[in-house]
Amino acid sequence: MEIDKAIDLVREMSLKQLKPGIVTYTSTVLQGLFRVGRFSHAQKMYDEMRVLGFKPDTQSHTYCIMLDGLCKNGHVEEALVFLQELERKNVDLSCSMYEVVIAGLCKKGKLDIAQDIFNNCVF
Template sequence: MQAAGIIPNSQTYGILLDGLCKNGHISKALSLFHVMESCSLHLDIVEYNILIDAFCKDKKLDTARALFNNLSSKGLQPNVKTYTTMIQGFCEEGLLHEAKELFVKMEQNGCLPNDATYNTIIRGFIGQQKFYEALILVEEMVQRAFSGNASNFLLIVDILSTKGQDPALQELIKKFMPKDSHGMQEIE
């Protein structure tokens, strides 16, 4: 591109960064990111989200956390995608306490969770068989007019079929069950 006299902009670099990360070339992506910084390109939360997501998926949570914690020094604020990505990273590593702390901190920092955030943390708690904690989050999610997703429901059904009848799990299932036009549970 540059040989043809075309200077790449932030968007072009962002696309390259995303492609490198999605294809598992995280070290090359990080090198490109440093080039972007050295070229004084305006980096926004999108580029950081790409890297944070890549490091979380690559199980390099400490690096993702360092990028996340460094955002304010760059004049950036995490958005709902940033928080959700970090929460998912914590959940996948079994760090539910950290996930819950970040979930609470998110709202304290003025960033409201969305349905993806709720479903992510609920899936984390269900996956670790923390059904009561998941139920509390489901209650909160429903109060905020968000709904559970199909993957969480399937996870609950799978656990029920192999682990027996936990009362908290039964309550969780009722919250995920669709209601008919009269507001009644379709399946009992």
């Protein structure tokens, strides 16, 4: 994985007046950072993406990638907080977003919380 080169390329695109899109940030940068275990850097890039005016949407799967990356890197509690934040903001959440967090909770042995989420979510 050459994620640092990918990040440099995205930044270079911006310097050359080429605006990287939501898919570039989501599928290339965020997903790549999570794959190599750099979850805190992924969170910073997510924040940077938002500051630059990119709105995550369910079509780009940004939220799902964030939730999945947090869970797979052992930060299930942070994923749960992120999911709850999205719910409070009335984001149109997909079933797969809940599935990612429920699976992460189950893997960490937090079955009661996983069951509560399952029982309370509207699919």
